[in-house]
Amino acid sequence: MSPEGEHRNAVPTMRDVAALAGVSTMTVSRVLHDDPRISAETKAKVRDAVRELGYLRNDTARNLRIGRGAAAIGLVVSNLANPFYSQLALGVGVAAEAQNLTVMLVNSAGDRDREVRLVRDLLSRRVVGIIVSPATDDHSHLAARALHGTPLVLVARPPKGITADCVLVDDFTGAREAAKRLLARGHTKVGFVGLPPTVWTGGERFRGFRSAFEEAGVRLDRRYVRHQESDVAAAEKTVSSLLGMRDPPTALFAANNRNMIGAIRAVSRSASSIALAGFDDFELADLLDLPLIVVTYDAVGLGREAARLLLERVEPRGGDLPPQRVVLPTAVVEYGPPTGGWHLAAELGPG
Amino acid sequence: MSPEGEHRNAVPTMRDVAALAGVSTMTVSRVLHDDPRISAETKAKVRDAVRELGYLRNDTARNLRIGRGAAAIGLVVSNLANPFYSQLALGVGVAAEAQNLTVMLVNSAGDRDREVRLVRDLLSRRVVGIIVSPATDDHSHLAARALHGTPLVLVARPPKGITADCVLVDDFTGAREAAKRLLARGHTKVGFVGLPPTVWTGGERFRGFRSAFEEAGVRLDRRYVRHQESDVAAAEKTVSSLLGMRDPPTALFAANNRNMIGAIRAVSRSASSIALAGFDDFELADLLDLPLIVVTYDAVGLGREAARLLLERVEPRGGDLPPQRVVLPTAVVEYGPPTGGWHLAAELGPG
DNA sequence: CTGTTAGCGCTTTCAC
DNA sequence: GTGAAAGCGCTAACAG
Numbered sequence: 005m006s007p008e009g010e011h012r013n014a015v016p017t018m019r020d021v022a023a024l025a026g027v028s029t030m031t032v033s034r035v036l037h038d039d040p041r042i043s044a045e046t047k048a049k050v051r052d053a054v055r056e057l058g059y060l061r062n063d064t065a066r067n068l069r070i071g072r073g074a075a076a077i078g079l080v081v082s083n084l085a086n087p088f089y090s091q092l093a094l095g096v097g098v099a100a101e102a103q104n105l106t107v108m109l110v111n112s113a114g115d116r117d118r119e120v121r122l123v124r125d126l127l128s129r130r131v132v133g134i135i136v137s138p139a140t141d142d143h144s145h146l147a148a149r150a151l152h153g154t155p156l157v158l159v160a161r162p163p164k165g166i167t168a169d170c171v172l173v174d175d176f177t178g179a180r181e182a183a184k185r186l187l188a189r190g191h192t193k194v195g196f197v198g199l200p201p202t203v204w205t206g207g208e209r210f211r212g213f214r215s216a217f218e219e220a221g222v223r224l225d226r227r228y229v230r231h232q233e234s235d236v237a238a239a240e241k242t243v244s245s246l247l248g249m250r251d252p253p254t255a256l257f258a259a260n261n262r263n264m265i266g267a268i269r270a271v272s273r274s275a276s277s278i279a280l281a282g283f284d285d286f287e288l289a290d291l292l293d294l295p296l297i298v299v300t301y302d303a304v305g306l307g308r309e310a311a312r313l314l315l316e317r318v319e320p321r322g323g324d325l326p327p328q329r330v331v332l333p334t335a336v337v338e339y340g341p342p343t344g345g346w347h348l349a350a351e352l353g354p355g
Numbered sequence: 356m357s358p359e360g361e362h363r364n365a366v367p368t369m370r371d372v373a374a375l376a377g378v379s380t381m382t383v384s385r386v387l388h389d390d391p392r393i394s395a396e397t398k399a400k401v402r403d404a405v406r407e408l409g410y411l412r413n414d415t416a417r418n419l420r421i422g423r424g425a426a427a428i429g430l431v432v433s434n435l436a437n438p439f440y441s442q443l444a445l446g447v448g449v450a451a452e453a454q455n456l457t458v459m460l461v462n463s464a465g466d467r468d469r470e471v472r473l474v475r476d477l478l479s480r481r482v483v484g485i486i487v488s489p490a491t492d493d494h495s496h497l498a499a500r501a502l503h504g505t506p507l508v509l510v511a512r513p514p515k516g517i518t519a520d521c522v523l524v525d526d527f528t529g530a531r532e533a534a535k536r537l538l539a540r541g542h543t544k545v546g547f548v549g550l551p552p553t554v555w556t557g558g559e560r561f562r563g564f565r566s567a568f569e570e571a572g573v574r575l576d577r578r579y580v581r582h583q584e585s586d587v588a589a590a591e592k593t594v595s596s597l598l599g600m601r602d603p604p605t606a607l608f609a610a611n612n613r614n615m616i617g618a619i620r621a622v623s624r625s626a627s628s629i630a631l632a633g634f635d636d637f638e639l640a641d642l643l644d645l646p647l648i649v650v651t652y653d654a655v656g657l658g659r660e661a662a663r664l665l666l667e668r669v670e671p672r673g674g675d676l677p678p679q680r681v682v683l684p685t686a687v688v689e690y691g692p693p694t695g696g697w698h699l700a701a702e703l704g705p706g
Numbered sequence: 707c708t709g710t711t712a713g714c715g716c717t718t719t720c721a722c
Numbered sequence: 723g724t725g726a727a728a729g730c731g732c733t734a735a736c737a738g
Contacts, residue, residue: 014503014504015481015503015504016503058500058501058503060475060478060479060503061479062419062424062479062481063424063479063480063481064415064418064419064424064425064480064481065419067415068413068415068416068419073413073414073415074415074480075480076459084441084444084445084448085442085445087438087441089441090435090438090440090441090444091436093435093460094435094436094462097435097460097462101461104476106459106460106461106476106477106480107459107460107461108427108458108459108460109444109448109457109458109459109460110448110452110457110458111448124411125455125457126457127411128411128412128413128414129414129415129425129426129457130366130413130414130415149409150409152365152366152367152409152411153365153366265638265639268639268642272642286638286639287616287637288616288619288637288639288643291619291620291623291643292642292643292644293643293644
């Protein structure tokens, strides 16, 4: 029927508005900027034309002209399936929107090659700045040279071999405090289910964990320590094997969200009696009928803070600031079986 | 020290590459497109220059020229704090990336005015298409006229008063099947904690719920029915009040994720014995020591499907297709107390 | 108060 | 094989 793409190309341009209003495109542009020098009647004419055509300024063209590629900030996360990152995105979004910037959200899924491509792509789109939670500690693709001065903020891990702002969680202290609580309760055989050593958070959290043992003068048994990818299924398997040892740990420390969930699953399936501690609070943690010590922090705030640092850099003389490093505090929360326990509806039937 | 903005403006253009390689910009462009007519040695020269300068093509300029504003698809969600939407975003992202598109993710936070602004903003940026989960059932701002033919896909609710593709969850069937299970167990006094009636999912899920009662010939007691915003705290309060009635329900149906969590919290705090059913599976649902019937579906798939429909429209003759409506199936899952129950580490101490 | 000219960085078209 | 000119839609800079 219709010639191909007909209605899609019907997007009116400033020239169409100008023609309809009987003025030049420059006048239209000025009216859109609410330039006080334009007469009231001209403004009215132009605005009528805008309304009639449903005109929407082409920001791509505008941004090209004013030298700002895309009014957007790029956000590269390493695992969108992890709720931590959606919280982060939420925080970044709030801060970005306040400056009329959108967020281009991309997911490296933990793959560095992918991350390299995604960053390059964002740079090609000329985003005003990039926030990255790097998949590995090889940050060479994020060097200032590669970025041509596009502002960069790292989240959850510090720059390595490059200069950049970053916003971190106090992983060390959080892990140490949580571990201390286990030790205070008399646990000496404590399992550790951690992240790969190439991940900074993995290293810090392990350091904090270990430091609590040193302070307490308790020997850390290496047989109970595991480093691996953060994946629920993998963690579950690892924890199951720990629980299956002939001399199993009496407590477990999980280095993050995914490991914690995996650990909970493994413990729940086994007949083991074991205390759990670890990073990342989660919804309903308090309602699991399980003794639990979690390290919590403000993930949304992390995103907000990252965006704030980035936007500071975007400012005219923002490049002159020294590298910033913001560390957000952690808190330790303890959960236990609900007071009084559950009142089960037997067999799911009415009471 | 440095003249303001110095290093930030140092982003090389195609002209810089051309000058360094001693060719015209046209030749550079052709090399970047791997045009077979260019001689091998010219290609080598140009590629060396590209590498030396770290040149990255300005996609903003490119897209302007080729008439595609931003190689991005806009995604407007109504509550990023709800894990359903991050799952959705994940699905959209996967499909988009396969076409070299990025996702511009924005959050209306359930506010329609905001949604209107966000959609307008995305249109100004000339995204290739928009995926929206509308905050309300007033879709007038999404009419073809307002979109100038930019492809649109609605998720989780059908178009109302406009034509658009949509991808839905079979809310009706899911709710009915879950309710049936409660009825089959002899519950007749069942509370309903639902969404506002202006939200389509709210209506459908209530219809499904009610239909199970009709089929079973059980009268639905309106005193137990609540419609409200989907917010954990609000739901908790509502459920608490239901539980506090002198003749309380023996079971509850929660219309979504947020209401379900709120209901669980309320039930756990009370001394009530009550069965729970409702929409949206969640991580660890199986480990809550609580009888639970949940309606589950593939949220990532929903996003993938939405992106697929959108990309079909973006194709040259995509506008000629009739409006599509995809309905994804639901499944009902039952959880109960873990077999054998938890083995508690008493007082969090070692065994 | 409003219009003209030029150009952001790239690509399409036509020329050699 | 390669280049020159023109223009995508917009706005800064200078007219008038």
